[in-house]
Amino acid sequence: MLAEVRGINEECGVFGIWGHPEPAALSYYGLHALQHRGQEGAGIVVTDGERLRAVKGEGLVNDVFSNGKLDKLEGHAAVAHVRYATAGGSGIENVQPLLFNSTTGSLAIAHNGNIVNATRLKRNLEQQGSIFQTTSDTEVLAHLIKKSKLATFEERAKQALSLLEGAFAVCILTDHGMLVAQDPQGMRPLSLGKLGDAWVVASETNAFDIIGAELVRSIDPGELLIINNDGCRSTRYVEKKDRAICTMEYVYFSRPDSDIDGINIHMARKRLGKQLAKEIQIEADVVTGVPDSSISAAIGFSEASGIPYELGLIKNRYVGRTFIQPSQDLRERGVKMKLSPVNQVVKGKRVIMVDDSIVRGTTSRHIVKLLKDAGATEVHVVISSPPLKNPCFYGIDISSDSELIAANNSVDEIRKLIGADTLTFLSVEGMVEAIGRSDEEKNCGHCLACFTGEYPTDIFSDTKLPHEKEFVR
Amino acid sequence: MLAEVRGINEECGVFGIWGHPEPAALSYYGLHALQHRGQEGAGIVVTDGERLRAVKGEGLVNDVFSNGKLDKLEGHAAVAHVRYATAGGSGIENVQPLLFNSTTGSLAIAHNGNIVNATRLKRNLEQQGSIFQTTSDTEVLAHLIKKSKLATFEERAKQALSLLEGAFAVCILTDHGMLVAQDPQGMRPLSLGKLGDAWVVASETNAFDIIGAELVRSIDPGELLIINNDGCRSTRYVEKKDRAICTMEYVYFSRPDSDIDGINIHMARKRLGKQLAKEIQIEADVVTGVPDSSISAAIGFSEASGIPYELGLIKNRYVGRTFIQPSQDLRERGVKMKLSPVNQVVKGKRVIMVDDSIVRGTTSRHIVKLLKDAGATEVHVVISSPPLKNPCFYGIDISSDSELIAANNSVDEIRKLIGADTLTFLSVEGMVEAIGRSDEEKNCGHCLACFTGEYPTDIFSDTKLPHEKEFVR
Amino acid sequence: MLAEVRGINEECGVFGIWGHPEPAALSYYGLHALQHRGQEGAGIVVTDGERLRAVKGEGLVNDVFSNGKLDKLEGHAAVAHVRYATAGGSGIENVQPLLFNSTTGSLAIAHNGNIVNATRLKRNLEQQGSIFQTTSDTEVLAHLIKKSKLATFEERAKQALSLLEGAFAVCILTDHGMLVAQDPQGMRPLSLGKLGDAWVVASETNAFDIIGAELVRSIDPGELLIINNDGCRSTRYVEKKDRAICTMEYVYFSRPDSDIDGINIHMARKRLGKQLAKEIQIEADVVTGVPDSSISAAIGFSEASGIPYELGLIKNRYVGRTFIQPSQDLRERGVKMKLSPVNQVVKGKRVIMVDDSIVRGTTSRHIVKLLKDAGATEVHVVISSPPLKNPCFYGIDISSDSELIAANNSVDEIRKLIGADTLTFLSVEGMVEAIGRSDEEKNCGHCLACFTGEYPTDIFSDTKLPHEKEFVR
């Protein structure tokens, strides 16, 4: 139950549109579809061919664009962003899309992911006299583009992108076109769509559904799309590497109605649940899922195991960001928070509780206790992914492994810590097979680093430094 | 799908606590559990034995009590309220609990329901020189109490309550005690609980769960509880009438984790779904429910019919009150709002769509179209309640029957209007049996007025007028 | 320097208009002219002949009516109010005009002054079952009107007004007319004006100037004006008593550009300064006034004495309500607040500092110190009114005499306490003569209670109680 640990749902969401008379309104609806990917800030930058205009703010999409703020964003193209701070601190200046006005051409950038060599690049640029406005890793891309001496904007963008390492699905808007790039491993989802004559890009395909656009295809690793009034042209800024899509997008992050590379998230999760039911054998009376992200896996588990699926846990939808936490005293007296058990469903029952993951284990322990206090005779925890043992450097907020319970404990130790009668994790192979991506590529096309420790990019090396230095001199 | 039509979830929620050192904090958590019953305003009034203090505001519980506002509410007892405006207009002065300061004894009132003779009573009182502060029907109760010449507060309250007609579950707080009353038919749910030595009352039992309180029992029709430092004493202000609990509380209003008279809402809804599957026979590939209120019935239908249950529709959780509506043009281009279909689930499938009710039919038509546009080959709509043919005068916001599609159309006409392949409503008998209340009382202890037109109280007569006049002279 | 002590300028301001197509806008400008009389809240109630509509809020006029809030106030008549809380606590419910909706006729009341028997009247009404909405003394008037059994609204209003004691300049608006009443002694200023065909009333005549209206005359003590579409008719609700206009209106409260009974405030203050110069003989180099209220007197003193007038003290205009007070430490290090001396003006000079009054003496001591620290060799304080020895019960916020330095100290003791070289108060006779009201009436038509202790009304007696009881039974 990753969301509960991190206190916020997920990472970031990117949206872009070119060639439509209402780019701001469509971006607004698109951001709603992506809202689960980031709730700390939102922004839309529009161009009318002469000027980039931004509306940005901290908070939810609904709040940021209230009171007619969209009305002043007239134009024919936009990039937009919802933000969960994976790199850089909070503060309005870090809310994306970042907008850079310049007499040599203004540009706006929306970015999902994390550039792992950003600190080194930034230090280098500052030593050359550049001044940064934000603490965001995304800003280095703008400076690299502006510093490049190559002739065209496309060449300058390619040179800049080629210097970045890590995960980056980016959308760059200028008055003359929109550039859409995927990192060399394609770690974050990014899709291209069509809405009439307009081109659309989004982190998740459900953003296409909400505005009635058609999915065209996923953006390729290392691909750069040039979208402007001449249409959409595909090119590359770097050779394609093995695809390494973040597995957690399937397990937990993305919304059930989205597809990644043709695979629907809800269906994949249901298969994860079915796979779990294949890998273990538990006698129980009811299956219940931890809302919202584990519902699909629980339904799958129920279907494959034949044990009835019930609403054993209810999410308190209104417990928002400003919720007043109960005092320790009240907590001990039993004040419940985000989840409530349904007593009549679990009382006297052997319960299978399906969850998507265990990070620190505190939430799982809390839920097991809720169910037992409500009268469950047994609680069997089944997790629709393998143990999380390694930190993520690509945009998921688990930056130190000290908090990962599975990094330091065996499965049975975790079971005892969370108070479950049994605890089962899905196998890596079972997970990869259930998700169902084709097997042609190494790692099955997944980034499995948080499970296996095998990172698809250099994380710490300085091998690119000489090249960078040369460039940004 | 009643909520969508009315644009807000439900009616009102009442909470009260006596004899606890943190009444404001517990009221706050209790109101969170009741938040689905009213999202327009919230308030808490606390007494420390000397003075009633209120914090009230428009909006959600989280917003109203932000920024340490609860800190000034010290005492040992509280009444609290979340509001959906069933009677009276909007405006902060109508947010409950209503608080009346007086040198003859201050009092606060929290009320769920609708007093059907309030207008007549108010006119009468104004002719005697009384001045009203609100447009709420609840205020008449305060004036009637204050106008009574009887000796004790209990007697005055009983006299006042006996003059009211309609639905009222009320909680009255003074510096000396808390009075809790249920209307003569017990139309709205109201339960008594215990938290250590403290007494608690709430519209729904899930408010007890969230604070760790134990359910004691439901409040009886016509019952008046006197709760103070001497304990909790039960008395009556009127003879008990046939119980007529609002059926829609089971079908739609209450939260799945609440119980009414010992019957869990989720289980009752699941039985409604199973009953539906018994009453009809449809060949189909998947069952899906309209989130959130119809999920339980859909699971029940799936279990009884053997047709797999899927997430065919996803609710956009962040489409809140301030959501900017798409223009007609954008709507026609396909911009979707609160619900999105999951394409891969419904494409090429015969879909059974379970919903709780049909009011105007516009929402049902919209959802059927969503599913067909997403590729469903057939859409069979099954409704887990009978057709809504009559307005409600007891606190549900359907005050004119002109908007009720079932009041003027046959089932087949409705089917055509909403574009479904088949349309099935649950029978009244099937519904009553599935809910499972014991049969000893007339109407099976339900108010079925919105389905049958048989109202459990006088709605329009003036028979009580002479008595009232005598009293309020 | 009364304002500094009380932290706010003055009491309340009342405005009313009947028979104009833009009553809300004109009220808004009128309230601006009266803003100095109350800065805690403001409100406007308008009638269109069918309904009273209010916009009210806490804070300054500019803030309360921002964002187009006036636009919804369409009609042909209005009453309006700026508030400084003389009776009743703070809170939006106490912001005037108080508005009472009723099926027997709605009404709104704006009141300047203080009803000294309000508590007794309120207790009586509550014992009869009335419920009060505010803690304002003004509300009793509404209840008394509503309780009256007399035939017409005019008769009911007269009966109600006749029961009040104290200071009250009131403006009552209904859908059918505007009633304007002055208390029997005429203690607060209230004038009638004409703007084309429309009738206007205001606490100060500068409100007429700002909207281009003509002054007609002052409202008489005990007079009741009935203003409606038939015109303006004068009647009485009580026999006229000796006029007792608050002297402090001339000395300190009213704005220099207003006239009371034909006497301009600036000119009266200048004469007070000249009279001071006649009563004493001081050798000095410069005369300076404490801004803003003492500037006129200082100019008068300078003119009569021949000693040059200088800007020796500057007011920091932006030190508003939210100003962060310096810590004790910073204050001792010399951080100055609302007033700054002009060093080059006072350095090495013998300074005559003219102020309007001394309440607690702390401000005077502070200013004397400022001037001496800035290099003044002598500071001679001259006060353009006699010593304040008694509390005011008629709307000025000095309710206990413990804080009045002159109640407990001789002039020389005060001089020592404030650190002045000499201290001179104006004589009562000199003040009355300088103001220049005609002498036909007792007390020269002034309320001099705060100076002499002779109150023009019963303050504590219960003589009216039997009559009230009879009435409000």
Place this chain on the structure above:
Amino acid sequence: MLAEVRGINEECGVFGIWGHPEPAALSYYGLHALQHRGQEGAGIVVTDGERLRAVKGEGLVNDVFSNGKLDKLEGHAAVAHVRYATAGGSGIENVQPLLFNSTTGSLAIAHNGNIVNATRLKRNLEQQGSIFQTTSDTEVLAHLIKKSKLATFEERAKQALSLLEGAFAVCILTDHGMLVAQDPQGMRPLSLGKLGDAWVVASETNAFDIIGAELVRSIDPGELLIINNDGCRSTRYVEKKDRAICTMEYVYFSRPDSDIDGINIHMARKRLGKQLAKEIQIEADVVTGVPDSSISAAIGFSEASGIPYELGLIKNRYVGRTFIQPSQDLRERGVKMKLSPVNQVVKGKRVIMVDDSIVRGTTSRHIVKLLKDAGATEVHVVISSPPLKNPCFYGIDISSDSELIAANNSVDEIRKLIGADTLTFLSVEGMVEAIGRSDEEKNCGHCLACFTGEYPTDIFSDTKLPHEKEFVR
């Protein structure tokens, strides 16, 4: 009456302090003293030796720093700013002090004045790859410092400052020291003070008075002060040029209690009034000044001419930024705004109205009409400065001469346009003499450009371009 035309009082105010334990609080009080110099935004940046922290916002000082925002600004030094937008647009990013974080050393800049070659410098820098964050002319200074290859921060700052042309009184804060620079002509006031061991700088000396600091001296043209824990060291970044202090600081901008180069503003204005009385001979009954800036001159005129000084005009203090403007219709009916005449003072009188300047003439015409409508038989306008004929490029918001009535009309034409009986401007020589600066330097040490058209710097030439290009390559 320059303020009325420009809708805002003046330009900007700068404050800095080094070596005090409460730099934020003292900056706050200092900014209050400077608030009249800019009301659009305010900011304070503090250093604790390790990190620069900022609190900035749009609006008044009181609002920007409300709610405990200062508490997080702990340290020992600060720079602060109040802003009136003379260059660059509005927007929070332009509110000063500008703060630039960098791994090569963070810095904050507060600037009063206008850099006339900023556009050219910025274009040049952008062509080298620099990205600007604001539209403020001030930002070029930061980029020039960061781009400099010289060894020390002091050298880099000197090189950067030497490239600037125009008016700039700047205060630069780093974690290691505070740099204070005055432009080569010393066009804007900037003074050095001492508060115990702490060093203070401020645009006006009244900021020293409010915090109890002592004035040390004015900063010299072309001077650069290096203030750090070793003390305050004076150096130069450019050769001193002829002093050209803005004359309007004396006539209109600065506060009466400030001194510039030892000359008190109130006293200077009084002498301007006396000089006017010497230059003309008018028979009249009263002298009145347009509040607030012309009061001193009016008092001086009265003293010299023997005609009594009166409060003929009252400023409506509460007519703030959000004031709702009367409709054309209401304006024609006589609704008055910021100024009200005192009828009894001017009725039947020959009035001398003293003002500081005439820009477009509309305000003067309005005031003359106010006085005549109030009954003045004659209105003689006397202006305490010469006709404004040329735009200012150094920080005063008169950027085009089309709006200057004196640029296109003779004095008599202006007289007719404003409806005065006579109109008199002060002579340039009279003004310079009355202000009283010593005469050793060319232009008497004044910038008289707006009167004479002789600008003290190159405004349009490109002579510095080659040098710049070389530098910023």
